[in-house]
Amino acid sequence: RATLVVSAMLLCLLLPALVQSAPLPSPSDASPAFREAAERAKLLLEKILRDVATVHTATVTAEGLTLDSSQTSGLHMMSLSLGIPPAPVLKPLSQRFTLDMLVSRMLAGCRQYQGLLGVLSDKLSGLTELNADLGELLTHIATMREAAELTETDETASSDLASRLHGDYEVQVTAHMTLVQLRSFCHDLMRSLRTVAPQRPQAAGTR
Template sequence: MSPLLIAALLCSLLAVSTSAPVQFSPQDGFSQHVELAKSLTKKLLSEIPTVHHSCVGAEGLSLEPSAEAKNLEYIMAALAIPAAPRLAPISETHTPAMSLGRISEGLQLHQHLLQEVKEKLKCSEKLTPLLADLRDLSAQVHKVQQLAQLTPSEPQVQSSSLSSRLTGDYEVQVATHLILQQLRSFGQDVFRSLRHILTHSALGA
């Protein structure tokens, strides 16, 4: 085979390899680790009401939506708590890889926010198990990404400077309430996303 022909073949192979899309190709054990992540998410969700009850005693601050929430709008705006990443159903435009990346980002964000309010809370020890479970779930999602043959990227969580805006006990209680409320909603989305990812991988898509 002539050198020119070999060079042409190598160029063709290189073009194919660089143009091929990244495949979602789970390895053995993937489903078990996604199931474990789902279990950790469920455990996290079950703990949130208990932590909220222990740490948030101000009247009108309920995990469930209430009329009193309208009265908190000015404090909510002043606290400027970052929103959780949006998790959409698996589709052609929202892939399992994107979901896992946003789950990881959201877990890191809430670890950071809870750590900030923990420094101001009188019941800080109540947050310790919840933070530990967040770290465990984050590590498990990292493992799922590896088994899906994805390269986990370390989320860049910018400092929200929330602690500097917590100037009084009421602001601390409102911030804790809002973070736990957001974490519960995000956790519910995480559970649904993991279920969709599991179904997607089972279909061999």
């Protein structure tokens, strides 16, 4: 009986370790359709990241609102009062942050910034192409989800932004903060895509 008790205690101690050490999905396991959609998303992200700076210069004309400005504390408080939601956080894959959750947050972020740019498009010109690119990016990531047969969870943040944009300065701050956050989210998205679908090295003689 004592041996059984000791065995049971050892099993209880070892079981959490066994569960935690369960292997994560390997990038090499990704299907060709998943990889192709991820590569298309990466190429589009490169374009979006280039265009964000151009769009910011064209649309945000208020003094002091530069894309790389370090003075963001006051603007952060104002963005909270305007109801500009933060970007979904993209974490490294782990037992607690699965591929399903990662791709769901990728989709949520694309939808979120599509919605914000859509609201701003009623107040400012020059956002249409960037918004369309986000729509195409959303399609590529949705294709990744379908190819990997992932379950999407609703991670989209709601916002009542349109009713709060009463003046030109509010519009300018919203456009500025949206583009700053979008650029940061796209950098995180690119890093995540490179992790889950790294580019395979070319074989010798295939160039």
